[in-house]
Amino acid sequence: MGLIYLDNASTSFPKPESVVQAIGRALKEVGANPGRGGYSRARAADRLVYETRNLATRFFNAPDPARVVFTPGGTYSINMALNGFLNDGDHLIVTGRQHNAVMRPLGAMQGRVSVSRLRWDGTGPIDEGFAALVTPRTRAVVVNHASNVDGLLYPLRELGLLAKRFGLLLIVDAAQTAGLVEIDMVRDGIDILCVTAHKGLWGIAGTGMLALGAGVALEPLVCGGTGSFSDSYQMPEAYPDRLEAGSANLTGIAAVKAGMEEVMRIGVREIMGAKMLLARTAYEGLQSFAGVRLFWPGVDMARIPLFSFTLDRLDPSDVGTTLDERYNIACRAGLHCAMDAHREIGSYPMGTVRFAPGYFTTKDEVELFVRAVGELSGK
Amino acid sequence: MSDCLAVFGTTYETLRAEDFFREHGIKFRPVLKPRKIGSACRMALQFSMDGIEAAKAAVRDGNLALDAFYRKDGDGWEKIDNT
Ligand SMILES: Cc1ncc(COP(=O)(O)O)c(C=O)c1O
Numbered sequence: 001m002g003l004i005y006l007d008n009a010s011t012s013f014p015k016p017e018s019v020v021q022a023i024g025r026a027l028k029e030v031g032a033n034p035g036r037g038g039y040s041r042a043r044a045a046d047r048l049v050y051e052t053r054n055l056a057t058r059f060f061n062a063p064d065p066a067r068v069v070f071t072p073g074g075t076y077s078i079n080m081a082l083n084g085f086l087n088d089g090d091h092l093i094v095t096g097r098q099h100n101a102v103m104r105p106l107g108a109m110q111g112r113v114s115v116s117r118l119r120w121d122g123t124g125p126i127d128e129g130f131a132a133l134v135t136p137r138t139r140a141v142v143v144n145h146a147s148n149v150d151g152l153l154y155p156l157r158e159l160g161l162l163a164k165r166f167g168l169l170l171i172v173d174a175a176q177t178a179g180l181v182e183i184d185m186v187r188d189g190i191d192i193l194c195v196t197a198h199k200g201l202w203g204i205a206g207t208g209m210l211a212l213g214a215g216v217a218l219e220p221l222v223c224g225g226t227g228s229f230s231d232s233y234q235m236p237e238a239y240p241d242r243l244e245a246g247s248a249n250l251t252g253i254a255a256v257k258a259g260m261e262e263v264m265r266i267g268v269r270e271i272m273g274a275k276m277l278l279a280r281t282a283y284e285g286l287q288s289f290a291g292v293r294l295f296w297p298g299v300d301m302a303r304i305p306l307f308s309f310t311l312d313r314l315d316p317s318d319v320g321t322t323l324d325e326r327y328n329i330a331c332r333a334g335l336h337c338a339m340d341a342h343r344e345i346g347s348y349p350m351g352t353v354r355f356a357p358g359y360f361t362t363k364d365e366v367e368l369f370v371r372a373v374g375e376l377s378g379k
Numbered sequence: 380m381s382d383c384l385a386v387f388g389t390t391y392e393t394l395r396a397e398d399f400f401r402e403h404g405i406k407f408r409p410v411l412k413p414r415k416i417g418s419a420c421r422m423a424l425q426f427s428m429d430g431i432e433a434a435k436a437a438v439r440d441g442n443l444a445l446d447a448f449y450r451k452d453g454d455g456w457e458k459i460d461n462t
Binding site: 065241 | 391
């Protein structure tokens, strides 16, 4: 039996063939550095970046294409966002189930920036208790759009309205949802959208995007050459150059362009539906085994197709290792870089094993996975 | 004769300008911006003075962040008033 890859929440695999081809073309047929030379190959590279930026703008209905920038990943996007506007003494509201991509930059600002938690378990309105958290120094709400541990999906529109009502920025970590849930920056009231390109968008690891609302300005986290205004030691004021220092990742950009095109061709609803069916099949299969604890938040529509589980008396790490060694099944076990989420769902400190199917996962693979877990649970 | 230049702030804006120039039927070629002209983007769009009104319309239409238009003046380049 070949590899059964169920770790698509870490990075999606396999990638569509069109993505692989696009990377090859970018290397063989373009190759030059965008934003630097004036010769025709360099201009072809410029155009590839330009088209990808425009595509991403449409994909997320970003209000200003110049403020859609390419980054080395979701983590960098979040660091750029948080470091780019926070000042000493500022206060933030963060929703639960955060990833360390948010909590560690905030940890690094400890003592300078204060943080309050907005608790929500997926049922009931999210605005309960929100007003009590707002202080005169509150600047923003940071939400992990969907948990990479149990799949809980946060209601962006409601949060966008709340943010607007209290004059706060809405910052969204869309690592798990870009390419899976329709995100519309204008409709949802998003001021800063942090995107990972290598999960649902089918790009390659080490790539991401950051999209800013109209008029939202950030101080650059990284400074360097931009190919423009080169006679100044200061970063240009103009976007996207202000936030894009250094050579762009052309192959990565080519990959996410092809990935987004593929997502648009198939449609996010179709992708969500297909993956949800797989997740539900696995969840229901595991439900029939005694000694399996499932972390699957309760309400329909407030979830993305991934979940966590543990087996009585077994360390999740051992379950992960056995699934790999005995069944050639790739599942990530542990804390998934998200201590917060595990604390909230009650699986800290042991963590869980995570089931994260992809669009290319088959029903047969899910059945083999269920059978394997059944054997491990003693059924 | 291609005696005019349009200079924009960034590569992104220059490419956007290419699209709008094309839409407005302006014949242009992207060139490396002469060093004598400020340092905004490294590229510029070169076109004929006949196209200047169309270029101004393209800038308005696309709400393009124009740095400036220039016109060849002997060995150098002279800024054109964009009104
Ligand atoms: C919720 C969440 N935020 C942020 C990240 C970080 O993204 P990246 O791997 O692109 O840096 C991930 C995944 O790794 C994630 O699941």
